[in-house]
Amino acid sequence: MSPICWTRNNKDWLIPFVLVFAAQFFSILVNTLFINLPHFILNQGGTLSDIGLVAIAGGAGTLLVRPGAGWLTDRKGRRVVFLCGSIVHALATSSFLLIDHYGPSLLVARALQFAGQAALTGAMMTVASDLLPSPYRTRGFAVFMMTGMGALGIGPFLGQVLIELGTFKLVVITSCALAWLCVGCLLGVGETMGQDRTRGIGMLQLSYNKHLLPIWIAAFAFSLAYSVLPIFLDAFSEQVAAGLTGPYFLVFAVAAATVRLLFGNLPTKFGVNRVLMMSMVLLAAGLLCMNAQIGIAPFLISAIFIGVANGYLTPIFSLLTANRTDQSSRGRAFALLTTLMDLGPLIAGLLFGIVAERFGFSVVFYCAAAVATIGLLLFINRERASERGLLQATAIEG
Structure with missing residues (x-):
C-alpha cells in the first residue's frame, strides 16, 4: 500500500483519516484486551503487589516517552514517530508470546508496550489535527475520540470470552494480530507535516x-x-x-x-x-x-x-x-x-x-x-x- 499524499485542498484527507482512526482503534483495543493481564499474573503465582508493579512499569513507560516523542513529532515528522511507535508496540505485544511466568521480562515488555502506545497515540492525535480541515475539525475530533470508547466497550468482554475459550495466550495472539493490523494501517498514511519544520515553542x-x-x-x-x-x-x-x-x-x-x-x-x-x-x-x-x-x-x-x-x-x-x-x-x-x-x-x-x-x-x-x-x-x-x-x-x- 503506497502512502497517500496529504493535501488540504480536496478530500484526500478522508482516506488517511480513516486509516488513522482504524489504527488508533486497533491499538487501544490491544490495551483494553490486556485489562485481563492480572488474570495471567495471579495464575502464574503473582500477587496483588505484582499487579501494581506491572501497572507502575506501564505508567513509567508512558510518562518517560511522551515528551521526547512530542519533540520528535515536531522536528522529524509525524510519520517516523507513529511508525516507530506502532512497531515497538507490536513487538512488545508479540513478546508476551514468549513469557510464561511473572518476572522482570514481563515488566520490561509492559513498559515497552506502553511506551510504544504513548508515542503512537500522541503522533496520531497530531496527524488527525493536521488532516482535519477547519470546517470538519470539531465533529472530526468527536468521531476520532470514539476509538477509545468503542475499544473500552469491546476489549474487556472479548478478553473474558477468549480466556474462557482457551487461556490468556489466546488473548495475546489476538492482541498481536490487532497490533500488527495497526502497523499495516499506518503504512498507508503519508507525512502530514508541512515543509516548515522550525524549532517552534519548547x-x-x-x-x-x-x-x-x-x-x-x-x-x-x-x-x-x-x-x-x-x-x-x-x-x-x-x-x-x-x-x-x-x-x-x-x-x-x-x-x-x-x-x-x-x-x-x-x-x-x-x-x-x-x-x-x-x-x-x-x-x-x-x-x-x-x-x-x-x-x-x-x-x-x-x-x-x-x-x-x-x-x-x-x-x-x-x-x-x-x-x-x-x-x-x-x-x-x-x-x-x-x-x-x-x-x-x-x-x-x-x-x-x-x-x-x-x-x-x-x-x-x-x-x-x-x-x-x-x-x-x-x-x-x-x-x-x-x-x-x-x-x-x-x-x-x-
Whole structure:
C-alpha cells in the first residue's frame, strides 16, 4: 500500500483519516484486551503487589516517552514517530508470546508496550489535527475520540470470552494480530507535516503559555476528577446495589456516544468555551449524584451527566490544543495534553485512595466534584486573562 499524499485542498484527507482512526482503534483495543493481564499474573503465582508493579512499569513507560516523542513529532515528522511507535508496540505485544511466568521480562515488555502506545497515540492525535480541515475539525475530533470508547466497550468482554475459550495466550495472539493490523494501517498514511519544520515553542514554554494554560488546567482537573470512577466505582456500587458497574458504564458509553455522533456540532453552534463550561458543571453534578442515598436512579443519572461531560470534553481539549498551536509545536502540545490526562489516574489513585480509607467513598466523590468545580473556575479566570491579553495586543498593533 503506497502512502497517500496529504493535501488540504480536496478530500484526500478522508482516506488517511480513516486509516488513522482504524489504527488508533486497533491499538487501544490491544490495551483494553490486556485489562485481563492480572488474570495471567495471579495464575502464574503473582500477587496483588505484582499487579501494581506491572501497572507502575506501564505508567513509567508512558510518562518517560511522551515528551521526547512530542519533540520528535515536531522536528522529524509525524510519520517516523507513529511508525516507530506502532512497531515497538507490536513487538512488545508479540513478546508476551514468549513469557510464561511473572518476572522482570514481563515488566520490561509492559513498559515497552506502553511506551510504544504513548508515542503512537500522541503522533496520531497530531496527524488527525493536521488532516482535519477547519470546517470538519470539531465533529472530526468527536468521531476520532470514539476509538477509545468503542475499544473500552469491546476489549474487556472479548478478553473474558477468549480466556474462557482457551487461556490468556489466546488473548495475546489476538492482541498481536490487532497490533500488527495497526502497523499495516499506518503504512498507508503519508507525512502530514508541512515543509516548515522550525524549532517552534519548547515544552516548558507551552506549559505556561497563556493561551494554552486554561486548557491544561481544565484537562488535568477533568482527568483527576473523572478518574475516581474507574478506580472506585466497582467497590462503591456494592454499597448501592451489587452488579451496577456494568449498567453504569453502559449508560455512560451510550450518553457519550450519543452526544458525539448526534450533537457533535454543539461547540460550533454555541461556542467551544460555553460547551466546555457546561460539561464541567455536568461532571461535578454527576459526581455529587453518586452520593444521593435514595436508590439506583441518581446513580444512573450520574452516568448520563458524566457520559455527556466526557463526550464533549475530551474532543474539546484536542480541538482547542490544535486551534491554539501551529504545526511546528503541535506534536509537543499534544504530548503535554496526553501527559496531563495520564497523570490524573495516577494521582487520583494515590490521593483519593487515602481519602477513601480514612473518610469513605462519599467524601471521595465530594472531593472529586470540588476538583472539577475549582478546575472550571480556574479555567474561566485564565481564559479571561488570555482574552484580555489578546485584546491589548490587538489594540497596540492597531
